[in-house]
Amino acid sequence: MARDITLDDLRRYAVARSLFTPTTLGRAITRLGFVQADPLRAPARAQDLTLRHRVRDYRAGDLERRYVGLPIEEDFFVNYGFVPRATHRLMHPRAPRTVWPAARWRQAHEVLAFVRERGVVHPGEVDAQFSHGRELNWFGGHSRVSTQLLDGMHYRGLVRIARRAGGVRLYAAHDACDAHDLAPDPAAAMDRLVDVVVQKYAPLPERSLGELVAHLRSAVPQWADLRRAALLRAKARLPSALVAGQRWYWPAGDDPASVRHADAVPDMVRLLAPFDPVVWDRRRFEALWGWAYRFEAYTPAAKRIRGHYALPLLWRDQVIGWGNLAVVGGQLQADIGWVAGHAPRDGALKAALADELKRMHDFLRLSP
Numbered sequence: 001m002a003r004d005i006t007l008d009d010l011r012r013y014a015v016a017r018s019l020f021t022p023t024t025l026g027r028a029i030t031r032l033g034f035v036q037a038d039p040l041r042a043p044a045r046a047q048d049l050t051l052r053h054r055v056r057d058y059r060a061g062d063l064e065r066r067y068v069g070l071p072i073e074e075d076f077f078v079n080y081g082f083v084p085r086a087t088h089r090l091m092h093p094r095a096p097r098t099v100w101p102a103a104r105w106r107q108a109h110e111v112l113a114f115v116r117e118r119g120v121v122h123p124g125e126v127d128a129q130f131s132h133g134r135e136l137n138w139f140g141g142h143s144r145v146s147t148q149l150l151d152g153m154h155y156r157g158l159v160r161i162a163r164r165a166g167g168v169r170l171y172a173a174h175d176a177c178d179a180h181d182l183a184p185d186p187a188a189a190m191d192r193l194v195d196v197v198v199q200k201y202a203p204l205p206e207r208s209l210g211e212l213v214a215h216l217r218s219a220v221p222q223w224a225d226l227r228r229a230a231l232l233r234a235k236a237r238l239p240s241a242l243v244a245g246q247r248w249y250w251p252a253g254d255d256p257a258s259v260r261h262a263d264a265v266p267d268m269v270r271l272l273a274p275f276d277p278v279v280w281d282r283r284r285f286e287a288l289w290g291w292a293y294r295f296e297a298y299t300p301a302a303k304r305i306r307g308h309y310a311l312p313l314l315w316r317d318q319v320i321g322w323g324n325l326a327v328v329g330g331q332l333q334a335d336i337g338w339v340a341g342h343a344p345r346d347g348a349l350k351a352a353l354a355d356e357l358k359r360m361h362d363f364l365r366l367s368p
Helices: 007-018 025-032 044-049 063-067 083-091 102-118 123-130 145-156 186-201 207-217 221-237 282-289 347-364
Strands: 071-076 080-084 134-136 141-144 161-166 168-174 238-244 244-251 270-272 312-317 318-328 331-338
Touching: 007 044, 007 221, 007 282, 025 080, 025 331, 044 063, 063 161, 071 083, 071 161, 080 168, 083 186, 102 123, 102 145, 123 145, 123 168, 134 168, 134 186, 141 145, 145 168, 161 347, 186 207, 186 221, 207 244, 207 282, 270 347, 282 318, 312 347
Parallel strands: none
Antiparallel strands: 071 080, 134 141, 161 168, 238 244, 270 312, 312 318, 318 331
């Protein structure tokens, strides 16, 4: 008879299934299902910090450099990031909640014709061609209408991100998916999208699963009213267990109690991005590691507890600290904090941390 699953099992399973043996960039993105993007660079962007643990010989910026040759798209999912093209097709044509007036659609069609003529365009070219002016943005400031228009066209699937230049998104025309490219019906497509969520973030507490399915409103606003039914179907088909007072879910075929997960956790230190799937779900983080981690980049400096861009420090299968890293004068500087208030007296940990900082140095392409 199978034994009960424990939090220790779930913790080892969470680490082992997400931090798989490094592979190629394309295979890693396919296996992850979604890579969240963030523009902050501290010391590198979140997508690069996530991929460096899962892609052989990965270097900062490789995703941007190799994007054109990969079957992926920049798009909205539960957040903004990179998804395999098959997942992208499931979400389009997208019908946003915000309905554009006729005047905005005329602008969009004019810009789309310009993009088709040019092939690939920089937002500055669109602004120079049409002089749309400025308008109020989400944050209470003002930004170029052309920039907001391109963002809206991208979200609606009229244009796609062809590539980036210095971090700036360059746009190309993108024909909406034909009906035959979609799943057989919206419910089937929703089930597939939920499976991407579970594959990425499992094991998931019940409340976290519900919140992530709710976040699919950004991915498929046209099917927002189908989310509840999709969540109920997921709970019915996915394996689960009640552990420490919470129900947890994971993909079919997995066994969180398998001893192979313990064997798969190496004696390594890994500094994880704030949006890495191992630590992304703050509820799960507190359940598995017993302390609260918060992303403080947008917290006033005087109120920060761990730092502007603290990277959770994973040692074996325990998150025991964090690191604030910066490149100063071409050299990597690391300020390490510890949950216990001091560094553990462990020679193996000290050596493993030095190895991780060396890997970070190489990942950032810093000089010896």
